[in-house]
Amino acid sequence: MNTPALIMMVTVEVIVTLLTGWFFYKVLTIKPKQEPDSFSENDDVVR
Amino acid sequence: MASNTESWGSRVGLVLAMAGNAVGFGNFLRFPVQAVQNGGGAFIIPYLVSFLVMGIPLLFIEWSSGRYGGKYRHHSTPFILQTMDKRWIWKYVGVFGIFSNIAIAAYYCYMESWTMSYIIHSVIGTFDGMSQGAVAGFFTNYLDVNTSTTGIPYEALVFFVLCIALNTWILSRGISSGIEKVAKIGVPLLIVFGIFLAVKGITLKAGHNGAVNDGTVGLNFLWTPDFSSLANPKVWLAAAGQIFFTLSVGMGSIQCYASYLKKKDDVALNAMSAGWMNEFVEIVLGSAIIIPIAIGYLGIDKVVELTNIGGLGLGFRTMPYLFEQWGPILSAVAGTAFFGLLFFAGITSSLAMGTPGMGFMMDEFKWTRKKSAVAFGVVVMLLGLPTIFFFSQGVFDEYDYWAGTISLVVFALLESILFAWIFGMKKGWREITSGADIKVPLFYRFVIKYITPVALLLVFFGALIRPVNDDWSQLSLRGWKLHNESIIGQLQHKGLGPNTHWFSNSFYAEASGVVDSVYRTGSKHFIRTSAVDSKGQLKSRVYQYEPLKHQLVVEENDVVMAGQAVYTGNVVNRVFYLDMARLLLLSVFLLISLLVYFAWNKRRREGRIRR
Numbered sequence: 170m171n172t173p174a175l176i177m178m179v180t181v182e183v184i185v186t187l188l189t190g191w192f193f194y195k196v197l198t199i200k201p202k203q204e205p206d207s208f209s210e211n212d213d214v215v216r
Numbered sequence: 217m218a219s220n221t222e223s224w225g226s227r228v229g230l231v232l233a234m235a236g237n238a239v240g241f242g243n244f245l246r247f248p249v250q251a252v253q254n255g256g257g258a259f260i261i262p263y264l265v266s267f268l269v270m271g272i273p274l275l276f277i278e279w280s281s282g283r284y285g286g287k288y289r290h291h292s293t294p295f296i297l298q299t300m301d302k303r304w305i306w307k308y309v310g311v312f313g314i315f316s317n318i319a320i321a322a323y324y325c326y327m328e329s330w331t332m333s334y335i336i337h338s339v340i341g342t343f344d345g346m347s348q349g350a351v352a353g354f355f356t357n358y359l360d361v362n363t364s365t366t367g368i369p370y371e372a373l374v375f376f377v378l379c380i381a382l383n384t385w386i387l388s389r390g391i392s393s394g395i396e397k398v399a400k401i402g403v404p405l406l407i408v409f410g411i412f413l414a415v416k417g418i419t420l421k422a423g424h425n426g427a428v429n430d431g432t433v434g435l436n437f438l439w440t441p442d443f444s445s446l447a448n449p450k451v452w453l454a455a456a457g458q459i460f461f462t463l464s465v466g467m468g469s470i471q472c473y474a475s476y477l478k479k480k481d482d483v484a485l486n487a488m489s490a491g492w493m494n495e496f497v498e499i500v501l502g503s504a505i506i507i508p509i510a511i512g513y514l515g516i517d518k519v520v521e522l523t524n525i526g527g528l529g530l531g532f533r534t535m536p537y538l539f540e541q542w543g544p545i546l547s548a549v550a551g552t553a554f555f556g557l558l559f560f561a562g563i564t565s566s567l568a569m570g571t572p573g574m575g576f577m578m579d580e581f582k583w584t585r586k587k588s589a590v591a592f593g594v595v596v597m598l599l600g601l602p603t604i605f606f607f608s609q610g611v612f613d614e615y616d617y618w619a620g621t622i623s624l625v626v627f628a629l630l631e632s633i634l635f636a637w638i639f640g641m642k643k644g645w646r647e648i649t650s651g652a653d654i655k656v657p658l659f660y661r662f663v664i665k666y667i668t669p670v671a672l673l674l675v676f677f678g679a680l681i682r683p684v685n686d687d688w689s690q691l692s693l694r695g696w697k698l699h700n701e702s703i704i705g706q707l708q709h710k711g712l713g714p715n716t717h718w719f720s721n722s723f724y725a726e727a728s729g730v731v732d733s734v735y736r737t738g739s740k741h742f743i744r745t746s747a748v749d750s751k752g753q754l755k756s757r758v759y760q761y762e763p764l765k766h767q768l769v770v771e772e773n774d775v776v777m778a779g780q781a782v783y784t785g786n787v788v789n790r791v792f793y794l795d796m797a798r799l800l801l802l803s804v805f806l807l808i809s810l811l812v813y814f815a816w817n818k819r820r821r822e823g824r825i826r827r
Contacts, residue, residue, distance in 0.1 A: 170432050170435060170436045170439070171436055171440060173257070173440060173441055174256075174257055174435065174436045174438075174439040174440040174441070175439075177257040177260065177439050177440075177441050178257065178435060178439040178503075181260050181264070181499060182499065182500050185492070185495050185496055185499050185500060186496060186500060188492050188495075189489075189492040189493050189495065189496040192485065192488045192489035192492050192493075192654075193231070193489050193492075193493065195485055195489070195653065195654065196227060196228060196231050196485060196486065196489045197228065199482075199485070199653045201227070202480055202481060202482075202651070205478065206478060206480070206481055207223055207224055207227075207230075207476065207477045207478045207481045208223065208224050208225060208226050208227055208229075208230075209223045209224070209225050209392055210225040210226045210229075210392075211226070
């Protein structure tokens with residue numbers, strides 16, 4: 170690959186991958202809000 | 217009586233469902249073709265700028281207005297928009313958010329059904345030993361509903377009905393037990409399939425298995441920046457258009473999914489996570505599959521030629537042949553992975569298209585989820601049939617243009633004005649940041665208020681008055697020639713040539729040329745005329761005729777001029793099918809508007825509207 174193409178590809182793909190990973194990591198790790206929240210799987214009582 | 221009190225099972229499920237909604241065929245088939253046609257690596261600059269100033273703001277607007285409407289138990293855009301401003305017009309603007317989903321689902325499910333069929337054909341080895349022409353011909357035959365490629369009569373129709381039945385069944389199971397479960401399986405699987413194919417694509421070696429180029433030649437071609445293209449408005453409009461369609465904004469499905477969130481729950485981080493996940497699939501995976509593999513086997517010139525017929529052609533007419541070069545077992549695996557990833561990309565989107573209409577019927581007319589899902593399936597099937605039976609007459613493309621392109625731009629433009637200027641940025645910003653798990657940069661308040669509506673206006677006017685050859689330098693007060701695909705050009709049926717009447721006694725040549733072939737494929741008869749264009753390229757036109765109804769008035773080697781009769785008899789012109797398709801779409805829009813009117817009256821009678 171030529172240098173400009175390689176720089177463009179690597180820069181863009183690294184930034185996009187890191188941001189995707191970072192936001193999804195936050196989604197996975199942020200503490201759930203106090204009940205009642207929007208999600209049924211973490212409810213104490215089955216609806 | 218039913219009440220729409222469903223919820224998402226988990227936050228991860230919601231984000232994957234939203235990402236699945238956004239990830240579609242376009243990520244793998246449209247994006248790389250757009251990049252190739254618009255400056256290669258430089259295309260990514262306007263593309264990312266559009267994502268930042270138009271994509272992310274629209275995600276914030278749609279997520280937060282959906283959650284806002286959900287507080288009032290609205291799960292579709294007509295009454296979500298009405299809660300944001302009491303003026304009557306907004307509930308009819310919100311009709312776009314149901315209409316476009318249903319109309320897009322009608323042809324999208326058809327494409328989804330192709331992937332189901334192609335998975336089976338890849339597994340049973342239908343493409344084994346086929347030439348490139350035979351694989352392309354297979355797709356043409358597949359689209360001809362009267363031709364069976366497997367011995368199953370009306371195969372395209374059978375797979376279409378199966379696909380709709382599957383969508384209906386999943387939708388009838390509900391948000392968390394249906395849509396969310398499919399997203400939790402489908403999105404990770406499509407990423408795995410995508411990684412497998414991307415690795416195969418990038419590691420292609422010239423000389424192995426018939427490859428003529430390394431996989432990196434395709435990447436080089438795709439990513440080499442042509443910075444001069446940044447000065448071309450066409451490139452910016454193409455990038456803005458791609459961002460628009462890839463994120464599934466302007467459809468009403470994001471609002472519907474977000475309406476099942478509670479007031480205190482986050483929308484900002486969820487929107488960013490789902491949006492960036494779509495970008496990862498599009499930029500990282502989407503760019504590393506069809507272009508590197510196709511250039512690896514066919515070379516750059518051939519692929520440039522193929523990209524002119526669009527990503528769909530490249531994906532379905534060419535990829536099975538290229539996978540065949542990897543041997544029978546690996547080709548079956550690659551075919552299953554490729555069409556499998558397209559299938560999961562498709563179904564996670566088509567399921568999202570089902571929810572706004574269903575949500576509306578459940579909210580307003582107290583239908584059960586099952587009844588709403590069946591009604592959605594039946595409507596989509598009926599609306600989809602013309603795209604199958606009259607595919608070659610352009611009905612499929614007509615749906616895609618009006619429902620899948622223009623409606624989205626119009627709706628997004630209006631909703632951004634409502635959110636930023638009528639609902640107001642004070643309340644709007646509060647909605648975006650309320651419960652947010654990330655700090656939303658303050659400049660987005662400015663971007664949402666000024667930049668996004670202006671960008672959308674530019675996209676809309678760009679589509680309205682697009683000049684021929686995308687040459688924006690010819691714009692002047694004295695007028696300019698419009699592109700056939702501009703909105704005005706489409707309304708005027710530009711590009712259809714002299715055959716402007718629904719019915720006529722003669723069919724006239726659309727362009728000048730020499731009749732170089734009168735031939736038959738299967739049961740169909742064709743005349744082909746060819747001429748060399750101003751760029752020195754041979755351009756052909758193919759006209760279908762029916763020997764029992766039509767009499768040819770030209771023969772091979774005749775020179776025909778544009779507007780000269782090619783055959784006579786009872787002719788039903790393409791313009792008839794296109795106008796009928798438009799009429800059908802307009803009827804659906806009006807019918808939904810009528811339902812909204814009934815629902816509003818019902819609410820008034822029940823005292824649920826304060827006047």
